[in-house]
Amino acid sequence: MTPRMRADAARNRAKVLVAAELVFAAKGTSASTEEVAKEAGVGIGTVFRHFPTKEALLEAVLVGLLARFAHEAEELTRAADPGEAFFGFFRGIVAQAATKNAVSEALEEAGINAREASAEVGVPLKKALATLVERAQEAGAVRSDVGLAEVMALLSGSSHAAASASGDPQVQARALDIVFDGLRPR
Amino acid sequence: MTPRMRADAARNRAKVLVAAELVFAAKGTSASTEEVAKEAGVGIGTVFRHFPTKEALLEAVLVGLLARFAHEAEELTRAADPGEAFFGFFRGIVAQAATKNAVSEALEEAGINAREASAEVGVPLKKALATLVERAQEAGAVRSDVGLAEVMALLSGSSHAAASASGDPQVQARALDIVFDGLRPR
Structure with a gap:
């Protein structure tokens, strides 16, 4: 494979993943691989070359989502207002939860442990979240006993x-x- | 059917329901109707006479659970301490949630809308919960803007x-x- 071909393959893979997330979010995880290929503007063969099964595609979507959450959390650990960073991150995760949960559930139904599949990317996410919590507590925006x-x-x-x-x-x-009020110091 | 036979049939039906709730709570909703019959101490024919399908049994368990929740909530609307009544009811529902959610999910997977199946018993439950919230708010135990x-x-x-x-x-x-703290007035 030439470097050009490798770059094309990587770009196609990314296109398929973005399309899969959009399609699964809009139509549920029962949407077909054909719909994903159409949304991505690639042939069905391209989808199967990168993701031989629907489960492999679902797993890659979940890992991609969690990697994005981890990246956002890491960015926010450097934010000027630690309280805003923590609550903003919390709100953002909840807003994207429908897709994440639907993908996790579809994987579980297919007999794949979503927790195991995403364990590797879960570690940096948990670490960055811990930093967000600590910084918000030091700033007095989150109660210290949580x-x-x-x-x-x-x-x-x-x-x-x-x-x-x-x-x-x-x-x-x-x-x-109401949950946020519960998390704030009295 | 003589009154005696009717009473026996009603008692068997209740026994099967109690057993089904225990078995589904302990082993998940994939537990078999045979296990339920064994736990109830009745023959499999008795189970099928009252509940011709697994789905009918699951639906009856869900309706039974919600009816019990509604009954508990109604009892608590007359409790001396409205704050304790509200938070105690909330905690009790959460403690029994695993079974309720597992049964609802199994019904959804079988293509049965759990919300529709339980709509009738949902009305008194919602009404009693509304009274619990109002009484707790009047007593100053729950914030008035919720x-x-x-x-x-x-x-x-x-x-x-x-x-x-x-x-x-x-x-x-x-x-x-933390959720309860968020629900209390500041």
Whole structure:
């Protein structure tokens, strides 16, 4: 493979991944690989060359999402306002939770442990989140008696609430504000 | 059917339901109807006479659970301490959420809309919960700017967080305390 061919292959892979995330977010994870190929503007053969099975594609979408979350968290550890950084990150994760949960669930249904599949990218994400929590606590924006495990449990719960069918966005936003108030020092 | 036979049939139906809830809670909803019959101490024919399909049994378990929640909520609307009644009910629902969510999900997977199946019993439950919230607000135990919709979103999110695999009970309890702090007036 020439460097040019390698660059083309990498670009196609990225195009397919972006398209898959869009299609799965809009139509659910039961959407077909054909729909993903169409959205990406590539042939079905290109999709299968990079992702031999639907499960491989779902797994790559999940890893890509989590890698983006980790990258965002790492960026925010350097933000000027640690409280804003923490709560902003929390809100961002919840907003993207529907896609992430749908992909995780589809993988579990296919017998693939989403937790294992994403373990590698989960480590930097957890580390950056821990830094966001600590910085927000030092700045007095988050109560000092809360640990990373509680924050992750609240993140998971808020994500599920937001992704649930009953989702009126205004209700979800107000429910999230209540969780945030609980996280602030009295 | 004589009255005696009717009473026996009703007792067997109740026995099967109690057994089904225990078995599904302990072994997941993939547990077989045979296991339910064994736990109930009745023949498999008795189970099928009352619940011709696994889905019919799951639906009856869900309706039974929600009816019990509604009954508990109604009882608590007459409690002496409205704040304790509200937060106690919230904690109780979350504690029983794993079974409820597993049954709902199994029904959804079987193509049955759990929300529709349980709509009838959902109405008194929602009404009693609204009374619990109002009484707790009047007593100053819950902030006045929170609505029933937000409480239900938080209940759903907390239930999912508690039912998730990562569930360390102490972490879940502390996460729930944070949500409760968010619900209290400042």
